[in-house]
Amino acid sequence: MVENFATNSGAEKNVNMRQTRKTELSDKNVNIRQTTKTELLERARRLPKALIIGFNKCGTAALRSFLSIHPDIVSPNREPRYFSNNYNQGLAWYKSQMPLSTSRQITIEKSPNYIKEIKYLRRIYDMDPQVKLLVIVRNPVTRLQSEYSHEKSKYPEMVSMSYSEWIYINHIERFVVYMSDYASEIRQAYSVFPEEQFLIVSEEDLERDPVSVIRQAETFLNLQPAVSNDVFVFNEKKGFYCFNTSHPFFLSVMDNWEVNTLTGCLVESKGREHPSYDPQLLQQVVNISLPCVQDLFRLIHKKFDWKYYNSYID
């Protein structure tokens, strides 16, 4: 947890900082969304027209945050997890979680566990059979590293556990398949929604060239291209693309809890340091996950440029 929301003074400081930055940017008199008066009057909370449904540790926060900079996209700050954890709260509650939008804007929410169960997908279908679904996947080798770094930061009892120990304790065969078998869950989702309603992108593309992935999403969502390279800057210290804080569009992510509003980078829990692989373990992980990767590429009719697998994929 980077930003200090733990104490009142910390939270207040943060709100003040956001407020100051917002005022600075507003002072530039830039109407970033170019909202007309009529649109302002018809602003309402609307159910999502698109959802980011998976996969966790694959860049879902970056995808959501980067998309939310588009003037025709709004997105709630938290993961509502309505179709998974909060279904009993009812649709009116779900709608109340959404930010205000105009009728030309689309609402997108991200809850990466929606893809896990067919029951959640059927509930989504009941809400809107035409909803668009975005899925982000990642090289299983790095997804595992990401999961380890995530768990290590969450569970103090893991402090002295090495990466190899962690994988073996989790039963390597079963665990690696669990973390690599995107195809089974996507196939399950295809049994509920037609394939044309999905956009499947990779974390590697988003990390290397965020605008190229945003372009794919803009096309998929029938939106005008609006996000350009100058919205992002590569932050050497973080090792990732971050928002350019002096760009007027940055105003639209000021309330995003997953963005550090001082640096423009995603918060520290996104982009953690990864453990290194012992070469033997790496080969084992690749061998176990290879059939899952092949299955995925066949299923989605595209291949991602995933290190360690390329030589096995034709």
Ligand code: A3P
């Ligand atoms: P790590 O923290 O292990 O590096 P999710 O949001 O689904 O939990 O995914 C988190 C992952 O998003 C991070 O995993 C990081 O590698 C990846 N990511 C992709 N683009 C990023 C960016 N611009 N800034 C930070 N993390 C990014």
